[in-house]
Amino acid sequence: MIIFFGAGLLSPFNIGYRHLLPILPFLFIFAGRLAAIQWKPKQILPWAVSLAVLWLVIGSTIIYPHYLAYFNELVGGPGGGHRLLGDSNLDWGQDLIGLREFMNRENIASVKLGYMGTADPRAYGLSYEQLPGFPYGRDKSESISEVLRNPPSGVYAISVSCLQGFCFKNHDLYVSFRGRRPDAIIGHFIFIYRIQT
Numbered sequence: 698m699i700i701f702f703g704a705g706l707l708s709p710f711n712i713g714y715r716h717l718l719p720i721l722p723f724l725f726i727f728a729g730r731l732a733a734i735q736w737k738p739k740q741i742l743p744w745a746v747s748l749a750v751l752w753l754v755i756g757s758t759i760i761y762p763h764y765l766a767y768f769n770e771l772v773g774g775p776g777g778g779h780r781l782l783g784d785s786n787l788d789w790g791q792d793l794i795g796l797r798e799f800m801n802r803e804n805i806a807s808v809k810l811g812y813m814g815t816a817d818p819r820a821y822g823l824s825y826e827q828l829p830g831f832p833y834g835r836d837k838s839e840s841i842s843e844v845l846r847n848p849p850s851g852v853y854a855i856s857v858s859c860l861q862g863f864c865f866k867n868h869d870l871y872v873s874f875r876g877r878r879p880d881a882i883i884g885h886f887i888f889i890y891r892i893q894t
């Protein structure tokens with residue numbers, strides 16, 4: 698298990714957590730063995746492991762239903778995960794329903810949407826203006842459009858993968874938004890910006 702985990706971390710072929718899935722059964726067996734240990738108050742390690750497992754259970758429960766965005770609190774929790782990872786480790790365009798609910802709650806008729814995902818946002822009842830995204834609105838140019846350089850007034854919903862720019866030829870398409878603090882965050886990965894000019 699340790700060798701497989703190490704090889705996965707050192708491999709140049711890295712497209713996400715799914716390459717580590719084969720180690721999970723072994724981790725479950727290990728956790729099951731920990732539960733069978735006869736606990737003694739003087740043993741620090743078993744108590745430390747128990748607290749760590751409890752921490753994991755509580756953290757995993759709190760993030761419901763956004764499990765893909767789970768990050769340990771030591772690295773910033775779900776709110777800090779986008780600083781470390783992107784793409785399939787965090788953003789598969791999985792919360793268009795959350796975006797629709799936010800739009801309904803805030804009485805927002807339409808958003809300017811930069812989205813990474815394969816589902817058609819219209820299927821979720823979203824009214825939107827397409828910004829560069831993947832695969833919808835796939836931008837193949839090297840230049841940053843005026844809309845992204847100097848965004849006009851409106852509500853922008855931009856997924857973390859678009860902000861990071863990993864799927865574009867020009868990784869800085871959304872550079873004007875990176876320095877802004879989002880007004881809201883949906884599902885830990887769709888950043889909402891209200892721009893007024």
